[in-house]
Amino acid sequence: MNAESEEPVRRRLSRAEAKARTRALLLDAAARVFARKGFTGASVEEIAESAGFSIGALYSNFGSKEALFLELLSHRQTDRIAEAAQTLDRYEPGTGEAAAELGRLLIDVADKDIDFAPLQAEFWLYAVRNPHVLESMAANLSGPRRALEGVISTSLAQQGAPAGVSAEAVATVVAALFGGLVRQRRIDPDSVPEELFGQALKWLFVGINAGTAPAATDGD
Structure with a gap:
């Protein structure tokens, strides 16, 4: 041969x-x-x-160039959500390790993926000024948003949150929190230490559960 x-x-x-x-x-x-x-x-x-x-x-x-960028953005967000889901799967809920890992994920995005956060901000401004692009942006990012809702739904169940709590609403808050802290970290790194995102998530979920407690009466 x-x-x-x-x-x-x-x-x-x-x-x-x-x-x-x-x-x-x-x-x-x-x-x-x-x-x-x-x-x-x-x-x-x-x-x-x-x-x-x-x-x-x-x-x-x-x-179009807009559709190309939105596809790229969707892939980035999907990858981050998958990484977060894997982190939550590795640790018992409420032990603190998952929160620490999620904090490190935020720091990696803020400190290593330094070009993409400004790109997202630039595209957001572009989309706001072009309503048809804004509609396409919402539609294109619905997939990552549903994936995040799935992760949030699992976390809510694990932490005993009331059935009436909307995973969609909590996912919206978590996404805004993550994006806001990434931007703040870029502006002032010392104001967003590694543990802050995980701690903020704890505050959020504690608040969700505390909201189900019965109101105190005047005789208590």
Whole structure:
């Protein structure tokens, strides 16, 4: 058997696999270009060229620069939520280890993923000024939001929260808390120490449970 026959035969990608690979390469290129240029400064031409594709390939896969950015944002949020869910699965509820790990997750996002938080802020302003983009943003991020609601629902059940507490509402508060603390950490790192996010989550859940206590009467 000669050397050539020992070489593995490269399997031709299916159409779906080729499309998925193209999208992944475009997303990777977009992340790099957006990080360097910002959302407004980045051009579809530069993103496509960086990925090794034509502008037509970019538009056929994502439709617009806004849709490309929203897909990238959705992936980032989904990854973070999955990481948080894995953290909660590793520890017993109420022991403190999970809160500490979630605090470290926030610090990693704030201190290591330093380009994306400003990008999110820039895109939020862009979307507010373009209502049709704002609607697309809400629709595109519904998947990560549902994933977060699932994590919150599990935590509420583990901590004995009343059945009437809305996982959707708590997820909204947790998402806002996380995003706000990331931005504050970038402004003033000392004001957001590693343990703060976990502690804030404890305050939130203690408050949720305390809200079910019967009100005191005048005779108590």
